[in-house]
Amino acid sequence: MSSTIESQRFPYGNLPENLIAFAEHLRHTTQRFNLGPGEVEDALLALEAVQLGSLQEVRLALKLVFCSNLEQERVFDDLFFQFFLPGRKRIEAQPNAHKASPGNQGETGQKSQPARNNPSETLLDPRSPLAQGKARLAEESYTNDWAAPLLKAMFSRTGGSETPEVEILQQDLDAMLHAATQLVNQVRLGRSRRWVSTPKGTRFHFRRTLRKALHTGGEPLYPAWQHHPKRQPRFLFVLDGSRSMQSYSDRLLQFAFALRTRCNRVEVFVFSTGLKRITRELEKAGSLSERPRLSRLGQAWGGGTQIGENLLYLEQKYGGLIRGDSIVIIASDGLDTGAPEVLDYALRQIHQRSAALIWLNPLLKNQGYNPHANCMKTALPYLDRFCAAHTPEEYAQLTHRLRLRK
Amino acid sequence: MSQAEINPLLTTVEGIQAVLHERNYIADLPMATALRLVMALRKPLLVEGPAGVGKTQVAKTLAEVLDTRLIRLQCYEGLDTAQALYEWNYPKQMLHIRLTENSGSSIAQREAEIFSEAYLLRRPLLEAISQDKPPVLLIDEIDRTDEEFEAFLLELLAEFQVTIPELGTVRATHRPYVILTSNRTRELSDALRRRCLYLWQNYPSFEKEVEIICTKLPGINVRLAQKIATVVAHLRELPLNKAPGVAESLDWAEALVSLHQEALDMGVLEQTWGVILKDKDDLTLVEAHKQRIAELVA
Numbered sequence: 001m002s003s004t005i006e007s008q009r010f011p012y013g014n015l016p017e018n019l020i021a022f023a024e025h026l027r028h029t030t031q032r033f034n035l036g037p038g039e040v041e042d043a044l045l046a047l048e049a050v051q052l053g054s055l056q057e058v059r060l061a062l063k064l065v066f067c068s069n070l071e072q073e074r075v076f077d078d079l080f081f082q083f084f085l086p087g088r089k090r091i092e093a094q095p096n097a098h099k100a101s102p103g104n105q106g107e108t109g110q111k112s113q114p115a116r117n118n119p120s121e122t123l124l125d126p127r128s129p130l131a132q133g134k135a136r137l138a139e140e141s142y143t144n145d146w147a148a149p150l151l152k153a154m155f156s157r158t159g160g161s162e163t164p165e166v167e168i169l170q171q172d173l174d175a176m177l178h179a180a181t182q183l184v185n186q187v188r189l190g191r192s193r194r195w196v197s198t199p200k201g202t203r204f205h206f207r208r209t210l211r212k213a214l215h216t217g218g219e220p221l222y223p224a225w226q227h228h229p230k231r232q233p234r235f236l237f238v239l240d241g242s243r244s245m246q247s248y249s250d251r252l253l254q255f256a257f258a259l260r261t262r263c264n265r266v267e268v269f270v271f272s273t274g275l276k277r278i279t280r281e282l283e284k285a286g287s288l289s290e291r292p293r294l295s296r297l298g299q300a301w302g303g304g305t306q307i308g309e310n311l312l313y314l315e316q317k318y319g320g321l322i323r324g325d326s327i328v329i330i331a332s333d334g335l336d337t338g339a340p341e342v343l344d345y346a347l348r349q350i351h352q353r354s355a356a357l358i359w360l361n362p363l364l365k366n367q368g369y370n371p372h373a374n375c376m377k378t379a380l381p382y383l384d385r386f387c388a389a390h391t392p393e394e395y396a397q398l399t400h401r402l403r404l405r406k
Numbered sequence: 407m408s409q410a411e412i413n414p415l416l417t418t419v420e421g422i423q424a425v426l427h428e429r430n431y432i433a434d435l436p437m438a439t440a441l442r443l444v445m446a447l448r449k450p451l452l453v454e455g456p457a458g459v460g461k462t463q464v465a466k467t468l469a470e471v472l473d474t475r476l477i478r479l480q481c482y483e484g485l486d487t488a489q490a491l492y493e494w495n496y497p498k499q500m501l502h503i504r505l506t507e508n509s510g511s512s513i514a515q516r517e518a519e520i521f522s523e524a525y526l527l528r529r530p531l532l533e534a535i536s537q538d539k540p541p542v543l544l545i546d547e548i549d550r551t552d553e554e555f556e557a558f559l560l561e562l563l564a565e566f567q568v569t570i571p572e573l574g575t576v577r578a579t580h581r582p583y584v585i586l587t588s589n590r591t592r593e594l595s596d597a598l599r600r601r602c603l604y605l606w607q608n609y610p611s612f613e614k615e616v617e618i619i620c621t622k623l624p625g626i627n628v629r630l631a632q633k634i635a636t637v638v639a640h641l642r643e644l645p646l647n648k649a650p651g652v653a654e655s656l657d658w659a660e661a662l663v664s665l666h667q668e669a670l671d672m673g674v675l676e677q678t679w680g681v682i683l684k685d686k687d688d689l690t691l692v693e694a695h696k697q698r699i700a701e702l703v704a
Contacts, residue, residue, distance in 0.1 A: 046446070320594075353592070
């Protein structure tokens with residue numbers, strides 16, 4: 001949305017129109033406020049309940065109605081001031097190009113830049129490790145002139161604007177599928193606390209037993225049972241698709257494909273300078289083509305490595321996928337260009353939320369390799385397993401006797 | 407009965423702050439505004455934040471302020487409708503079946519009899535929508551439940567009605583004031599969030615924490631309260647597994663008052679770490695930052 005055009009139209013003649021325009025403005029930000037007419041109606045009712053003359057109360061009331069998570073809550077104030085009091089604007093909100101209306105492109109004469117999927121600094125407090133780490137990195141690159149072109153080169157993708165199609169390796173695919181099955185079956189998460197009906201169980205299902213008893217004069221001749229179902233594990237596979245991982249990525253992608261094929265509760269992400277969720281692409285690749293391949297991986301493939309930032313983005317954007325029954329597998333060589341503070345913060349969060357955190361480092365197979373790089377040193381305390389896997393048999397052993405924390 | 411009839415102060419944000427303060431709850435402006443909107447819009451309020459910042463307490467205080475019942479549903483993994491909404495009184499039903507065995511009524515008739523309100527055991531959610539006076543319904547730690555239960559809550563939170571297959575739809579006689587709390591151990595669904603007002607309750611500022619301590623423990627030395635707030639604020643900046651909340655600050659203050667301590671020193675601090683730090687790794691970490699803490703205490 002063009003701010004010039006918006007400012008020409010704004011303010012409107014009445015409160016509802018202004019609120020509708022504000023809701024529209026919020027929808028087009030990177031935080032993706034999910035607002036419909038119901039929220040606008042609630043906002044109007046909320047403004048009736050507070051003092052309209054108090055800017056603070058109006059802002060707080062709108063924040064309570066329009067925000068639905070912490071990320072939105074943290075940027076709301078800036079968006080509010082940016083919209084209603086442009087003179088008091090504090091930070092720029094990133095326009096969300098994916099959701100921006102196409103008509104706006106013509107009016108400004110420029111195409112909107114796609115919103116980067118790196119975490120915005122505005123998501124975190126300035127004292128947070130992310131903000132501090134980023135600030136330090138920026139400071140270092142500013143004081144060292146030589147660092148800027150190097151960083152640029154590291155963050156850029158290999159030539160061309162489009163990543164080539166990535167094909168799923170066919171060699172040993174059957175063995176890898178078998179390994180994935182083994183890996184899933186090895187996980188023992190115990191039983192859920194829920195009760196479900198089963199022909200045999202440990203507890204009477206009273207309601208069912210009673211219904212059946214109606215047919216036998218109140219005698220519970222055919223008891224129904226309940227038991228606790230087994231907890232099914234979830235897997236979250238995060239694959240480093242950067243240039244330094246190129247010689248290992250084929251096998252890792254094949255493993256991701258096999259795991260997704262064998263288990264429904266699998267989410268797969270790739271990252272390089274950006275992060276991309278490829279679960280659906282893997283599903284499609286498997287069902288439509290005899291030679292499954294992935295395309296349009298963009299910044300998530302073949303570029304430099306920002307492990308910490310991408311893991312933090314994963315935790316913040318897709319945190320809901322990491323639960324007490326999730327096993328997170330990160331496959332990376334640990335050659336990171338980001339600040340270790342960011343990685344430390346991200347891994348701490350992932351470690352706390354998940355049942356187990358596994359780091360697959362292909363370099364571990366190399367003789368003489370020691371995880372002395374900053375990234376690996378930071379990561380090691382949070383890992384439940386640190387290993388390498390190259391053959392299907394080794395992949396099958398990833399969860400063997402793995403001790404789950406939850 | 408409207409809030410204005412209960413207490414005219416409840417119709418303004420400042421009034422709500424004052425009323426809560428009378429009951430020793432220090433509400434900042436966002437919290438007071440949230441409660442004002444809960445009363446005006448009758449929408450559920452989802453309060454997220456770290457453990458021990460007063461999320462549960464606000465529901466208790468609101469019930470006191472409104473002079474109404476507090477109905478609490480403590481969530482946990484495996485919570486289902488039988489524990490949250492309703493259950494049938496099976497022994498009573500069984501007895502009825504036996505007694506009416508030779509009554510000549512059909513199975514359908516007998517089924518309708520035993521699955522009627524007389525045999526219904528009301529659990530917190532059903533209880534909350536069947537009150538004569540709107541209660542405060544506290545759904546505590548919603549993030550601990552399964553997704554299935556969260557989905558089940560949607561009907562209740564949007565329409566204030568629940569559907570019991572055997573009885574039909576039960577609508578709320580009076581809409582309860584609903585407060586949901588979450589420690590963010592897992593992400594809640596967008597559908598649930600959209601049905602609620604949202605408030606992020608963070609750790610209090612230094613000044614607010616001192617005020618809370620002094621309000622809850624009127625006899626405490628203000629300087630001691632300030633030291634407690636300073637140390638606790640520093641601890642929260644460390645990457646602890648379990649950062650101390652306001653509840654821990656209050657426990658610590660109470661412990662120090664009980665030990666007749668008028669000031670903080672490292673000796674007392676080391677004796678009472680267990681009141682605020684509940685994790686072995688955290689104790690080790692804090693040990694490494696002892697020097698900085700000693701400076702703060704001094």
